[in-house]
Amino acid sequence: MEAGTAPAGKITARTRSERRLGWLLCAPAVIAMLLVTAYPIGYAIVLSLQEVDLRFPEEGGWAGLSNYESVLTSGLWWQDLFNTLFITVISVAIELALGMIIALVMYRAIFGRGLVRTAVLIPYGIVTVVAAFSWFYAFSPDTGFVNNLPLIADDKAWFGERFSSFAVIIMAEVWKTTPFMALLLLAGLTTIDDGLYEAAKVDGASAWQRFWRITLPLMKPAILVALLFRTLDAFRIFDTIFIMTRGAQDTESVSILGFNQLISRLNLGLGSAVSVLIFICVLIIAFLFVRGLGVRMAEGRPGT
Amino acid sequence: MAIAEAGRFTSRLWVTLIAIIAAATLLASCTGSDEEGGAGTELTFFIFNEPSGAYQEAAANCSEQSNGQYHITFEFLPAQADAQREQLVRRLGAEDDSIDIVGMDIIWTAEFANAGFVEPWSDADAQQVTENVFSSVVESASYEDTLYAAPFTSNTQLLWYRKDRVQNPPTTWDEMIAEAERIGPAEGLIQVQANRYEGFTVLATAMIESAGAQILAGPTEVGLEQAPTERALEVLGQFARSPVAPPDIDTSTEDTARLSFEAGGSSFMLNYPFVYPSASENAPDVFEQMGFALYPRIDADMPSRPPLGGIHLGVSAYSNNKDLTFEAIKCLVQPENQIIAATMGGLPPVREDLYGTKELDEAYPGFADLIKESIDNAAPRPLTPAYTDVSLAIQRSLHPPGDIDPNDVGSVYDDLHDAVEKAVQREGLF
Numbered sequence: 159m160e161a162g163t164a165p166a167g168k169i170t171a172r173t174r175s176e177r178r179l180g181w182l183l184c185a186p187a188v189i190a191m192l193l194v195t196a197y198p199i200g201y202a203i204v205l206s207l208q209e210v211d212l213r214f215p216e217e218g219g220w221a222g223l224s225n226y227e228s229v230l231t232s233g234l235w236w237q238d239l240f241n242t243l244f245i246t247v248i249s250v251a252i253e254l255a256l257g258m259i260i261a262l263v264m265y266r267a268i269f270g271r272g273l274v275r276t277a278v279l280i281p282y283g284i285v286t287v288v289a290a291f292s293w294f295y296a297f298s299p300d301t302g303f304v305n306n307l308p309l310i311a312d313d314k315a316w317f318g319e320r321f322s323s324f325a326v327i328i329m330a331e332v333w334k335t336t337p338f339m340a341l342l343l344l345a346g347l348t349t350i351d352d353g354l355y356e357a358a359k360v361d362g363a364s365a366w367q368r369f370w371r372i373t374l375p376l377m378k379p380a381i382l383v384a385l386l387f388r389t390l391d392a393f394r395i396f397d398t399i400f401i402m403t404r405g406a407q408d409t410e411s412v413s414i415l416g417f418n419q420l421i422s423r424l425n426l427g428l429g430s431a432v433s434v435l436i437f438i439c440v441l442i443i444a445f446l447f448v449r450g451l452g453v454r455m456a457e458g459r460p461g462t
Numbered sequence: 463m464a465i466a467e468a469g470r471f472t473s474r475l476w477v478t479l480i481a482i483i484a485a486a487t488l489l490a491s492c493t494g495s496d497e498e499g500g501a502g503t504e505l506t507f508f509i510f511n512e513p514s515g516a517y518q519e520a521a522a523n524c525s526e527q528s529n530g531q532y533h534i535t536f537e538f539l540p541a542q543a544d545a546q547r548e549q550l551v552r553r554l555g556a557e558d559d560s561i562d563i564v565g566m567d568i569i570w571t572a573e574f575a576n577a578g579f580v581e582p583w584s585d586a587d588a589q590q591v592t593e594n595v596f597s598s599v600v601e602s603a604s605y606e607d608t609l610y611a612a613p614f615t616s617n618t619q620l621l622w623y624r625k626d627r628v629q630n631p632p633t634t635w636d637e638m639i640a641e642a643e644r645i646g647p648a649e650g651l652i653q654v655q656a657n658r659y660e661g662f663t664v665l666a667t668a669m670i671e672s673a674g675a676q677i678l679a680g681p682t683e684v685g686l687e688q689a690p691t692e693r694a695l696e697v698l699g700q701f702a703r704s705p706v707a708p709p710d711i712d713t714s715t716e717d718t719a720r721l722s723f724e725a726g727g728s729s730f731m732l733n734y735p736f737v738y739p740s741a742s743e744n745a746p747d748v749f750e751q752m753g754f755a756l757y758p759r760i761d762a763d764m765p766s767r768p769p770l771g772g773i774h775l776g777v778s779a780y781s782n783n784k785d786l787t788f789e790a791i792k793c794l795v796q797p798e799n800q801i802i803a804a805t806m807g808g809l810p811p812v813r814e815d816l817y818g819t820k821e822l823d824e825a826y827p828g829f830a831d832l833i834k835e836s837i838d839n840a841a842p843r844p845l846t847p848a849y850t851d852v853s854l855a856i857q858r859s860l861h862p863p864g865d866i867d868p869n870d871v872g873s874v875y876d877d878l879h880d881a882v883e884k885a886v887q888r889e890g891l892f
Contacts, residue, residue: 404657419891
């Protein structure tokens with residue numbers, strides 16, 4: 159930050175040596191990152207340009223961009239991309255609203271603060287696959303409790319139709335990850351100076367005005383970082399759909415599509431092309447957040 | 463001070479952890495060798511976790527008979543075929559040498575053979591392990607006229623019905639649907655497997671083959687003769703749209719079908735014989751009224767082609783002990799072990815000559831011959847290295863079956879034909 163504000167061409171010797179030290183200290187982490195992320199990504203890109211199918215080891219060779227052509231000309235890719243975006247937008251929107259309420263409750267809780275915070279975090283501590291199975295069985299017509307609730311038909315087949323499947327999938331996602339959202343928002347909330355609220359109260363601002371004029375604007379950086387994390391996470395949704403419908407009823411996400419090509423069909427070329435395209439989508443989303451909405455990852459707190 | 467204390471605590475934690483791990487490893491290695499008899503080379507058998515323990519029993523017999531040459535240990539795979547295959551191919555694709563005996567679902571033979579995951583069998587050995595075995599089963603264990611796995615246990619689906627509600631078991635789908643509608647949806651549901659998974663391919667394949675068509679005419683050649691295929695699709699659509707199709711038909715599996723039938727609201731079920739001992743344990747009242755018949759026909763004049771299932775045993779191409787593994791498999795598939803699998807686990811033998819023995823009559827009281835006839839008539843699923851693509855193509859184009867309009871199956875037929883054509887050419891996404 160200091161370096162950014164210094165006029166160009168006037169970097170002192172001290173700043174330079176501090177920078178060098180900074181890079182040296184970062185080096186082990188950078189090398190580890192390159193080994194565990196850059197290598198697999200590079201390998202996936204190489205595979206996506208080849209015709210590789212483990213079931214037909216005698217075939218192979220460079221395929222140029224034909225794998226990408228197959229994916230992008232397939233209606234299935236666009237359908238699944240739509241499904242993924244649909245789930246992402248709806249679930250992140252609900253999570254933001256619920257997460258904000260929970261964060262406020264956690265912040266304002268007068269007694270049992272520790273208990274409230276722990277209880278809220280429990281769903282996030284449960285493995286996604288386990289949570290997905292729990293909700294799957296809860297909604298299944300023969301073993302679940304949901305159909306025994308009032309106002310719900312006893313033989314309602316939740317996974318027998320597209321929008322009820324989506325509803326259950328989104329509900330399970332929201333249930334599972336709202337605590338994470340709430341936690342990130344709580345972190346933003348705690349950095350707001352109480353003096354501001356006091357001053358607003360003295361000026362006669364209502365609770366709603368204080369939330370709208372003080373809390374939200376000052377939390378904007380924290381909200382955007384939370385949205386970015388959850389959007390990137392939600393876009394890669396796999397486990398819940400895999401357990402509940404395996405992509406049937408047209409609820410397939412792009413990650414399931416990639417899994418089908420890679421693991422079910424062992425068509426590594428085509429599957430890698432799908433994976434690389436998912437990676438590009440993630441990059442685009444991150445770019446839109448950072449450039450379009452001005453998320454500043456390093457200073458995800460107000461007051462800077 | 464606090465930091466120093468924390469540091470001491472952490473290092474004590476580490477010492478404790480290391481001690482626990484060391485103790486656990488020692489303990490595990492001791493009990494492991496005690497239980498397995500310990501002698502000889504260890505052969506690892508990857509197979510689904512058959513609940514009765516029949517496979518372990520057979521393996522223990524063989525380990526003992528080998529006179530200390532080998533002992534077989536197990537690594538268990540999930541219950542569903544799709545999930546078993548996912549785990550196996552990820553290991554085999556990485557040339558993992560920890561697998562010796564591969565417990566293969568019968569539909570993987572062509573794929574594993576072409577990928578070089580399993581070893582071919584020599585003529586002499588092949589002759590030995592296919593003696594008296596059903597020809598449909600041998601066909602499903604072979605690829606390009608070479609045997610790639612030894613048939614171990616077979617399986618087939620029967621029509622299970624309620625004797626108290628149905629006088630004579632129906633022979634065709636049309637009769638079955640009419641009879642079920644007469645009983646009414648409260649008690650007359652027909653249970654099948656129509657979740658979008660391998661079980662739905664089993665159902666669709668059995669119906670299409672029963673109508674007289676073939677899914678594939680060759681490894682890369684689409685069959686699906688139009689008239690019979692359309693007839694099968696009409697029946698499938700008619701059934702899925704009828705009031706006697708279960709409400710959860712689109713997510714139904716072998717287990718949901720079994721549970722629903724045991725709950726009493728169904729009069730018919732297409733399923734494997736494991737449902738019979740299961741009902742006797744879970745629902746004695748239903749069990750008393752359980753009748754059995756051959757898989758229903760599509761066309762009254764043409765025998766049905768019931769689904770064929772089962773397990774073949776292959777030798778992993780990446781095993782370090784291939785010769786011993788061949789010996790172990792030859793032992794595992796012996797008649798006495800097939801009888802153990804039938805009596806303990808209800809898994810039908812692959813050898814024709816075992817039907818009619820006392821043990822089989824006890825395992826399948828009154829329906830051992832029915833199972834034999836069903837396996838004899840059974841249609842293997844398409845034999846092609848691209849089987850997964852074909853199966854996904856069938857699932858994608860026909861699921862959910864309730865979307866098939868029985869009065870206008872032309873467009874569904876075209877979708878199916880196109881998808882299977884693309885699948886055998888391995889083009890596009892599935």
